[in-house]
Amino acid sequence: MLLKYIIFRILSAIPTLLGLSILIFSLTRLIGDPAAIYIHPDMTPEDIQRVREMYHFNDPIYVQYIYWLKGVLHGDLGYSVTANMPVMEAIKSYLPATIELALYAFALSVVIGIYLGSKAAVNKDKPVDHMVRIIALSGYSMPVFWLALMLLFLFYRVFNLVGPGRLSLAIRFKYMPPYGDFKFYTGLLTIDALLNGNLEVFVDAVKHLIPPVLTQTYIHLAIFTRVLRSSMIEEMSKGYVDFALSKGLSYKTVIREYIRRNAYIPLVNVAGLQFVGLVSGVVLTETVFNWPGLGRFAANAAMQLDHAAIVGFTLFVGMLFVIINIIVDILQAYLDPRIRLE
């Protein structure tokens, strides 16, 4: 039954993916000359003519779409002028920095969100609850780039602790290739530093992670807190809670063993969406902290009209979104068998 649902869910994503490709393809046609995204500044007019032929820009539009899609499926997303390499390669090389940022922020916001959300639910309409709601609401209303700038100001100017970037220059010149012999395994600096046994890099990487991770955590905390709070309040009003209490179980046990499990199910849904939100939401945060990740790459591309890079990034995020949605649905079907039947 679950397997059948999984197959159904994957198949039902195909129309969306196709639609997504059409939407993004039409984006590339919003600009005047579609050939522009494949043109490299060093090309001669003859080269450009060859590009036109190669990508079939003289054919009818639907033929162009099919050729474009074929290219995309083969991993050809054009050439990024800002990164000075093929878009596919650029995405691969910028992804680890973003993943590192997103993972820590995600983990922190889930943990803190669950803590605050359940604290608020248990103390509904008491001062704790109001405090938590104000924290959540202010995170939701805050412009992320402004918060990032303010934290940068605080950590750099006021505390004098850490500046923008992923590592300080001194550390970078001491250990990073081509100057040093630091080896990359995962691309996540904190983990690679431990694998290299290099504590100095580890400490520096962690220090640089603090302000951007705090920024992202604060913004995303709101959703987790809110969802957990309302789902816990809803669960607490259900019949099985009264039953468990009247059976003589303590309030604490009921909350820990009965309510939490059920209240976490909506969280899975939100968590999936928020993870994509984190990977894409870093556009602004990474720009502020000069963080060499996918977000800054996309922001630079947007500012310098590097269309191929924007299209590639958008396609990447869209696919990630669709895939994570499938995973979330399957997870939920696994947790709650009623969903499979629908």
Add this chain to the structure above:
Amino acid sequence: MRVPEFMAERLANFKELFRELYANPLSRAGLIMISLYVFMAVAAPILAPPNYPDPFKIPKVYSSVPLPPSMKHPFGTSGPPGYYDIYYGVIWGTLISLRISITVVGLALLIGVLVGGISGYAGGVLDNMLMRVTDVFLSLPGLILALAIASMLERSLENMILALIAVWWPGYARVVRAEVLKVKNEPYVEAAKIIGASKLRILFKHILPNAIYTALVIASMDLGLVVLVASGLSFLGLGAEPGTAEWGVMISEGRNWLLQGKWWPVFFPGVAIFFWVLGWSLLGDGIRDVLDPRLKKKGVIG
């Protein structure tokens, strides 16, 4: 009692609505914040004498470094390349924010109501196709899609508004469609059919007026969110031109001075955005609670 009529009745009674909004401390706070912004927008020419010929361009205050807040420049000034008076920008930025959010939410709502209404009422293949289209738009995070569209167009406030509308309408279309499906089989719609009313008349006169309330409530909260996303786009250089009294642009121009310890060019416009979004969220939440207590669960504050 059916929900739409119940809500229509409450919406019609403005005085009552206002009184109930005022009774709740959170929505009262929202009401006060938004009233202040509206006051700022209306009184802008008095609060900050307009800069001719284009009042939306901030007047320049030449100085090699940003000047700290003083009597003459209450929020300080920005330094090169901006040289702007921050106070003027914050005040006139209210007008631009109002314009952005009303245009985006208004037009997106219009498209959403039309698409959602037709989709829900027609059903069948058309419904399926339109909903697949909204699926596709919703399969990208809003900021990313807006970024992609805006970066393909020329840099201007109008094009950014266009990009935001493209991002915002599918959400409304889905909500309106769901409501239309609920209302579609009500007895009064059947009655209209029997009298021989045309399909268009049934849709526009009988169904849609009863199916838009949820979308309206969401729209009131979106008035704030639109500015949040818009200022992000402007910050990245995809919105209004430099020198415009737009909060996001002002922050992006002030950011180079931040690491030299000049915090005010960034701080004040950011506070303006924050309270704008907060105000509309609180107010929207309050409106929703007053119009339909049953919707309470999904809101901003939970």
